Amino acid sequence: MTYFPIIGLEIHVELKTNSKMFCGCKNDPFGAGKPNIYTCPVCLGMPGALPRTNRKAVEWTQLLGLALHCNLATQSKFDRKHYFYPDLPKGYQISQYDQPLCENGYIDTSVGRIGIRRVHLEEDTAKMQHILVHGTRTSCIDFNRSGVPLVEIVTEPDIRSPQQAREYAKKIQEIVRTLHISDADMEKGSMRLEANISLSTDGKTLPAYKVEVKNINSFRFLEKACTFELERHEKLLTQNAVPVQETRGWSESKNGTVSQRSKENAEDYRYFPEPDLPPMRFSDEDFEKIRAQLPELPEDAISRYILAGIPENIARTVAQNRSFAGVIDALLVSSHKNMVVSVAQAIVNKKVLVEGKSADVVVAEVTAFSKNDEISESNLQTAVHAVIEEQEKAVADFRSGKQQVLGFLVGMVIRKLGKKIDAKTVAEKLHSAIQA
Amino acid sequence: MPNQTKIMDHSIRDILHMIREKQVSPNELLDEAYQNIHQVHEQLNAFITIQEKERAVREIQKHEQDHAVFFGLPYSLKDAYCTKDIRTTSASAVLQDFTPPYSATVYEKLQHTGAVLVGKNNQDAWGHGGSTENTDFGPTKNPWNLSCIPGGSSGGSAVAISTRMVLFSIGEDTGGSIRSPASMCNISGLKVTYGRVSRYGTIAYASSLDTVGPMAKSVDDLAFVLKEIAGNDPHDLTSSPLPVPDYPTLIQRDVKKMRIGLPKEFFGEGLTDEVRAVVDQAIKAFERLGVEFVNVSMPYVSLGVSIYYLIAPSETSSNLARYDGIRYGQDRSNFTEETIRRILLGTYALSAGYADELYKKAQKAREILIEEYREALSHCDALLAPVTPSKPSRIGELLSDPMRNLLEDLYTVTINLAGVPSLAIPAGFSSDKLPIGIQLIGKPFDELTLLQLGNAFQQATNWHTEKPPLLEQHP
Numbered sequence: 001m002t003y004f005p006i007i008g009l010e011i012h013v014e015l016k017t018n019s020k021m022f023c024g025c026k027n028d029p030f031g032a033g034k035p036n037i038y039t040c041p042v043c044l045g046m047p048g049a050l051p052r053t054n055r056k057a058v059e060w061t062q063l064l065g066l067a068l069h070c071n072l073a074t075q076s077k078f079d080r081k082h083y084f085y086p087d088l089p090k091g092y093q094i095s096q097y098d099q100p101l102c103e104n105g106y107i108d109t110s111v112g113r114i115g116i117r118r119v120h121l122e123e124d125t126a127k128m129q130h131i132l133v134h135g136t137r138t139s140c141i142d143f144n145r146s147g148v149p150l151v152e153i154v155t156e157p158d159i160r161s162p163q164q165a166r167e168y169a170k171k172i173q174e175i176v177r178t179l180h181i182s183d184a185d186m187e188k189g190s191m192r193l194e195a196n197i198s199l200s201t202d203g204k205t206l207p208a209y210k211v212e213v214k215n216i217n218s219f220r221f222l223e224k225a226c227t228f229e230l231e232r233h234e235k236l237l238t239q240n241a242v243p244v245q246e247t248r249g250w251s252e253s254k255n256g257t258v259s260q261r262s263k264e265n266a267e268d269y270r271y272f273p274e275p276d277l278p279p280m281r282f283s284d285e286d287f288e289k290i291r292a293q294l295p296e297l298p299e300d301a302i303s304r305y306i307l308a309g310i311p312e313n314i315a316r317t318v319a320q321n322r323s324f325a326g327v328i329d330a331l332l333v334s335s336h337k338n339m340v341v342s343v344a345q346a347i348v349n350k351k352v353l354v355e356g357k358s359a360d361v362v363v364a365e366v367t368a369f370s371k372n373d374e375i376s377e378s379n380l381q382t383a384v385h386a387v388i389e390e391q392e393k394a395v396a397d398f399r400s401g402k403q404q405v406l407g408f409l410v411g412m413v414i415r416k417l418g419k420k421i422d423a424k425t426v427a428e429k430l431h432s433a434i435q436a
Numbered sequence: 437m438p439n440q441t442k443i444m445d446h447s448i449r450d451i452l453h454m455i456r457e458k459q460v461s462p463n464e465l466l467d468e469a470y471q472n473i474h475q476v477h478e479q480l481n482a483f484i485t486i487q488e489k490e491r492a493v494r495e496i497q498k499h500e501q502d503h504a505v506f507f508g509l510p511y512s513l514k515d516a517y518c519t520k521d522i523r524t525t526s527a528s529a530v531l532q533d534f535t536p537p538y539s540a541t542v543y544e545k546l547q548h549t550g551a552v553l554v555g556k557n558n559q560d561a562w563g564h565g566g567s568t569e570n571t572d573f574g575p576t577k578n579p580w581n582l583s584c585i586p587g588g589s590s591g592g593s594a595v596a597i598s599t600r601m602v603l604f605s606i607g608e609d610t611g612g613s614i615r616s617p618a619s620m621c622n623i624s625g626l627k628v629t630y631g632r633v634s635r636y637g638t639i640a641y642a643s644s645l646d647t648v649g650p651m652a653k654s655v656d657d658l659a660f661v662l663k664e665i666a667g668n669d670p671h672d673l674t675s676s677p678l679p680v681p682d683y684p685t686l687i688q689r690d691v692k693k694m695r696i697g698l699p700k701e702f703f704g705e706g707l708t709d710e711v712r713a714v715v716d717q718a719i720k721a722f723e724r725l726g727v728e729f730v731n732v733s734m735p736y737v738s739l740g741v742s743i744y745y746l747i748a749p750s751e752t753s754s755n756l757a758r759y760d761g762i763r764y765g766q767d768r769s770n771f772t773e774e775t776i777r778r779i780l781l782g783t784y785a786l787s788a789g790y791a792d793e794l795y796k797k798a799q800k801a802r803e804i805l806i807e808e809y810r811e812a813l814s815h816c817d818a819l820l821a822p823v824t825p826s827k828p829s830r831i832g833e834l835l836s837d838p839m840r841n842l843l844e845d846l847y848t849v850t851i852n853l854a855g856v857p858s859l860a861i862p863a864g865f866s867s868d869k870l871p872i873g874i875q876l877i878g879k880p881f882d883e884l885t886l887l888q889l890g891n892a893f894q895q896a897t898n899w900h901t902e903k904p905p906l907l908e909q910h911p
Contacts, residue, residue, distance in 0.1 A: 040538075041518075041536075041537065041538045045758050046518075046536065046537070046538070047518065047524070047526070047531065047534070047536070047639045047640075047758070048516075048517070048518045048536070048540060048636070048637040048638050048639045048640065049538075049636070049637070050635065050636050050671060050672050050673070050674075051673075052670065052671065052672075052673050053673065080754055082754060082757060082786075084757075084760060086762055089758060089763070090757065090758045091754070091756075091757025091758045091760055092754055092757055268787055268788045270753075270754075270783065270786035270787060270788075270791070271786075272750060272751075272754070272786055272791075272795060275642075275643035275644035275674075275751060276643050276672075276673065276674065277673055277674075278673055278674060
């Protein structure tokens with residue numbers, strides 16, 4: 001029996017707005033020197049306190065929605081999601097239920113398109129800390145994180161391999177960072193991954209179960225957790241058992257996932273529209289203002305570089321590195337435009353360091369680097385023949401069809417001359433000398 | 437012995453004038469308020485917290501130089517409003533030790549006017565009730581008859597005004613909680629349009645229905661208080677940016693040719709003859725002022741209690757979720773039976789599998805009701821209706837009959853569902869001298885028309901000047 005992996009991802013990203021989602025408190029949970037210093041009646045959920053929406057957070061969510069090719073909702077609202085946990089001071093989280101800010105987007109990966117079901121905005125919870133207080137193990141709550149704007153990006157179950165899951169998640173991180181809306185730091189927790197994993201028998205119909213894996217704090221662990229789960233499911237399915245619908249957590253020490261809680265019964269969050277916040281309406285004009293803020297996304301930059309003649313793998317590296325991209329972008333609009341391919345190759349292969357240098361300086365260095373020393377035809381011929389005599393075995397290999405030894409022979413000739421000369425010319429000379 | 441006129445019997449307009457002209461001092465006013473508190477509070481239990489007089493005197497001193505508009509006026513707040521450094525309980529044992537670190541917008545605004553807070557009033561816990569019996573601090577008694585309820589949930593506020601312990605109070609109306617006690621204690625109370633006054637710092641009962649409004653002896657007094665507390669608040673996104681009219685200067689108006697609608701659904705089965713007679717008498721008084729009456733019909737009003745008792749408990753089950761026992765010191769076993777009933781009802785109405793049939797259907801019905809009010813009010817300036825179907829009940833009667841308790845709200849809850857304003861004013865007495873009021877219902881944000889009509893009525897009648905017999909025992 002062949003099984004087909006069905007994976008969907010939920011990615012949470014904390015927005016780095018100045019203030020929190022529903023109050024004016026500073027949004028800096030990781031920079032706070034002490035617990036509970038960035039709090040007020042609103043984010044503490046005090047009786048009588050009312051939320052007020054952070055407009056910047058709404059705009060940034062819409063900006064992200066545009067970057068993920070989503071439709072932006074003209075009508076949206078917040079809802080209350082009810083559950084009990086000590087880090088949730090109101091007994092409900094202000095989230096979005098049936099009218100998310102963004103819907104129906106996609107991201108292309110190297111092995112196919114992944115649909116994005118929705119992107120919505122909510123508030124983060126406080127943080128529990130289990131620490132020793134006067135020698136007693138005590139559960140404490142730090143509300144610095146309570147009410148930090150949190151975006152949730154939910155895919156369709158379109159991901160077909162652990163590698164694709166990793167590629168997708170990396171792309172989301174790149175996009176979020178390009179938009180400057182979040183640090184998307186997985187170690188700190190400003191970007192969190194959850195995977196829903198199951199195996200299908202035909203790759204089309206969704207299986208009757210799914211397993212949710214949380215506590216994944218790196219791309220590598222995402223790939224490992226998916227692989228681990230898929231193997232576990234396959235083993236169970238081949239024994240005619242169905243994996244239990246549950247939430248599992250990735251355990252680094254166990255190098256696998258462990259069961260956290262059963263999810264056989266769907267949780268009832270008793271959603272209803274947040275009466276303290278009026279519904280939001282957006283006009284085309286609002287959307288145009290958002291669209292105008294959209295910077296060039298990594299995929300678009302890569303296409304532009306490829307069109308300029310840069311090989312794809314080099315274009316990708318350039319697009320991912322802000323200082324590389326800066327030099328190349330400056331070159332593309334300068335009189336050195338014809339140098340762009342060689343400069344891109346030089347900086348990606350680290351032959352020229354670009355950190356803190358202007359495009360002109362980089363171009364000068366690349367030019368100097370590739371400039372060849374003058375050498376006479378007879379000196380070159382002498383060196384070529386000397387190497388052919390010395391490297392009998394390599395030459396024999398080349399004659400028998402091992403093309404790759406040519407590079408080695410070229411290197412030997414250059415070394416013998418002790419000069420910087422064009423490798424292509426040496427290769428041609430060697431080639432004709434050996435064939436002769 | 438006839439009632440003696442004292443300073444606290446005067447209108448806010450007159451008292452402000454008397455203070456300006458140095459005929460009375462704020463300290464004399466405060467003395468009288470505290471004297472009344474000492475004389476009758478013990479019998480009535482209108483306050484949960486009474487401010488120390490020394491502290492109140494210090495507050496007067498703070499404003500001595502700044503010509504504050506309400507300089508020296510003694511007032512109270514329902515205990516649903518957060519007051520920084522002053523205990524705020526919502527009349528529930530769950531919050532018996534809660535001292536807020538911040539203040540409600542309405543309290544901050546009033547503190548700026550120079551008015552002096554003398555106490556926090558008793559109420560039905562969390563606003564759950566219409567009798568001020570459902571409180572963990574002992575029931576409040578009606579000063580017109582100590583064995584009767586004062587109405588609720590803002591019962592303590594109404595009693596404090598009626599017995600001249602304060603000049604005005606801020607009540608909170610989610611389904612009739614200002615109008616019911618106003619009617620039963622012979623005072624005036626205004627349920628404002630949803631959004632007219634900021635809710636920030638109001639301990640929520642049902643967020644989409646809760647309104648913050650003034651209670652006082654007369655409609656003219658209400659105009660003064662409303663002007664100070666109304667307006668947009670950046671802390672409450674549901675508060676309206678509409679400008680606030682200068683109610684006290686605009687309140688005088690000839691009401692001749694104004695048109696009032698009588699919705700037949702407010703005069704059907706359940707309305708007692710005694711209340712009906714008072715309403716008829718009020719209609720005649722308005723007719724003498726030249727007001728015209730038209731009959732209107734609003735069929736969904738008869739479903740009001742069903743709609744209200746799905747939406748309000750749903751929201752309250754959510755709003756009270758924060759009292760989970762982790763903070764505020766007291767756990768959930770401290771909720772009263774009435775509150776537990778409402779939490780359970782709301783939790784059920786929002787649960788998967790039931791929400792479509794209950795909560796969502798109620799929301800649809802609410803939209804139809806809003807449209808009915810809009811339609812009815814497009815033909816007239818206001819609607820007139822009774823506030824409660826019967827005169828004040830005896831203490832304990834409603835507690836033992838939860839269903840009747842709900843039906844008492846029949847004439848008030850649909851106004852909250854529609855979000856429109858409604859003014860309750862004294863209009864007469866039962867045969868055993870218990871107060872009975874009427875309500876005037878207006879268009880959204882048209883509190884002014886209601887105040888003008890109510891003021892004209894009070895200039896032509898004397899119901900609102902009658903004082904409870906309890907005060908006569910303490911001349």
